[in-house]
Amino acid sequence: MATDRSGGAGVASPAAIRVVIADDHEVVLRGLSLTIAGEPDMRLLGAATNGTEVIALVAATQPDVVLLDIHMPNTDGIVAAATLRKAHPQLIILMLSSYSDDARIYAALRAGANGYLLKEMSGDALLAAIRAAARGEPQLHPKIAQRLMQRVMPPTDPLAQLSPREREVLRWIAHGFSNKEIAAATNLTEQTVKSYVREILSKLDVV
CATH class of the missing domain: 3.40.50.2300 (Response regulator)
Incomplete structure (x- = not known):
């Protein structure tokens, strides 16, 4: 087609x-x-x-x-x-x-x-x-990001390896914010936010 x-x-x-x-x-x-x-x-x-x-x-x-x-x-x-x-x-x-x-x-x-x-x-x-x-x-669809976010809390969770800033970025993603919006909200450059997103996915072993 x-x-x-x-x-x-x-x-x-x-x-x-x-x-x-x-x-x-x-x-x-x-x-x-x-x-x-x-x-x-x-x-x-x-x-x-x-x-x-x-x-x-x-x-x-x-x-x-x-x-x-x-x-x-x-x-x-x-x-x-x-x-x-x-x-x-x-x-x-x-x-x-x-x-x-x-x-x-x-x-x-x-x-x-x-x-x-x-x-x-x-x-x-x-x-x-x-x-x-x-x-x-x-x-990542916000619903998927939210589910990943729920795994951050238990101390034995794999997401415990995320840094505080990476957890913050993941929270913004879970609320449906784009990289550009996250950058504005966190006073980071958009390129830096992209780097955090890639690092989060890498640490979760999904890339």
Whole structure:
């Protein structure tokens, strides 16, 4: 189900974020297509219904960002993510799933995904996540970040290894703040916040 749509009134910005999407549910694909294609700073390059299709589509179109469902026929999203990461090191890979269990999240991130989002999020939140990911910011749905935050409290918890500043950054993430907003709230540079996020994910062994 390949397509190529420019955002806005048919003219994409010169710096438009090029996006490919993959999901085996047509209703989801249509919704994502309409959401992304309506943005002047984004360009939808195509849509796939399984992992095999999306691997070929990414190779043909060279997008900046790909949104992957986890459960798809032929090749699932996690295998597709690992294949895409190996073939396209600079590609931003975002998982978009209905599942929020630790096993799938960790598997996706270890496969090379730059973020894990949930389908329950609003269209505006999804667009914001795509833009943030394109800027190099790792993305975790706030619900997932909140669950990780709950593990910080017990002294035997793995998150005890986080520094006070890293815990503070994780708290902001759990409340849905972007890296830019966290930087403003903590008097840090946005680049420093990005470094903290990467360090948090590394210490949690999910990258």
